[in-house]
Amino acid sequence: MAEVRSFPALHYDLNAVGNLTDVVAPPYDVIDGAERASLLARSPFNVVEIDLPESPGGDRYEHAAGTMEEWILSGILHQDRDPSVWALTQEYIGPDGSMRIRNAVLARVRVEDYGPGRIRPHERTQPGPKQDRLDLTHATRFNLSPIFSLTTRDAWPAVAPAIAGEDPWAEVLDGEGTLNRIWRISDPEVHRAVSQELDEAELLIADGHHRYETARVYRDQVGGEGAHCYTLMALTALDDPGLTVFPTHRLLTGLDDPDLVDRLNRGIEGAFETVGENEGRGDVDPAGLEGAGCLGLILADGTRRLLRLRDPDSLGALFPDHSPAYRELDAAILEKVVLDGVLGMSEADVEAKRGLAYAKTVEDATSAVGSGAAQAAFILRPTPIQQVRAVADAGETMPPKSTYFFPKIPTGIAFNPLS
Secondary structure, eight states, X not given: OOOEEOBOOEEEOHHHHSOSXXXXXXXXXXXXXXXXXXXXXXXXXXXXXXXSOOOTTSOHHHHHHHHHHHHHHXXXXXXXXXXXXXXXXXXXXXXXXOEEEEEEEEEXXXXXXXXXXXXXXXXXXXXXXXXXHHHHHHHHOEEOSOEEEEESSOOHHHHHHHHTTOOOSEEEEOTTSOEEEEEEEOOHHHHHHHHHHHTTOOEEEEEOHHHHHHHHHHHHXXXXXXXXXXXXXXXXXXXXXXXXXXXXEEEEOOOOOHHHHHHHHHHHHHHEEEXXXXXXXXXXXXXXXXXXXXXXXEETTSOEEEEEESOGGGHHHHXXXXXXXXXTOHHHHIIIIIIIXXXXXXXXXHHHTTTEEEESSHHHHHHHHHHTSOSEEEEOOOOOHHHHHHHHHTTOOBOTTSOEESSOOOBSSOBEEOO
């Protein structure tokens, strides 16, 4: 059972900062140095100053805590006395060119250990980012960035009547063209309706696994009962019409040895059949193919192919300890058959991105190979949300970057106090 509750949010005072667009940011883990600088050029109060802090010669976590305190005292940030939930709609055009609207409710959720009927992960995590987020949480004592989770029950009908005909509290048009509309809802009856609807729900973490595992460690380190036993989430129903999953494509780098390239080619020929061989600008998007292990391939020599695993009956032997849903994951098949089996890359290599990079679109993958930044690209199909759930239901976690949930939930809408 998921315990979902309203919370007394800390949030930007729009009268002080002018508009929310200039002070929100994408999640910390997709921001590079150039984008961080660009965000701060918009406003010195942009949330990256505390969520992705820098302090040359000093402690960056202390810098984040001190900056938050300064912003609170100067009125940049306002602490609500009364609890609220926040309604968020995101109108976006996805990588496939279609326009959609996705709905979410921001609330605090009791931190639970993973398990059936409660909260489930779907991707593997790494220790480095978890330690970074833990240090930041101890310093600030706030959840700064919401975890994006999918729910087996839908709380949106509980909040929709409260915002119907009401102007949003704020609107944010982000750099990817997503229009975010945000409403702050203080009605206790709405809070109760959201809680009741989701009390029987199971939650599947879509984006923010490191932040959730950080919340578990933080809860245990503080100990006892209190606000630290909850974490901030953006909750979207699994059957929300605007929910889509897009693929993340794989780029192979560092293939400078001709013998290694030859080994890759021979390994691919042995494990996969060519569904279509397209030179030049031929289609390498496997989205329309059926069967296990369907991939697009782009090589530096101009080869462009659509591939399908030759022997799907071999999946049981390849993944003897995994569920049928996991065995048919394109990302898992690619990792096991090619990255591990052909190139000898370990799970640790994959997680550390040694010889591996990612691209969000076929165009980006093609460009990376064409420029020499990568020597090969594998184009993946989207993982159906039903398959994501089936893997989680089996208690398993998928390879990193198996899913690409778009758009991201902005950081900076509201912060959840942990003390």
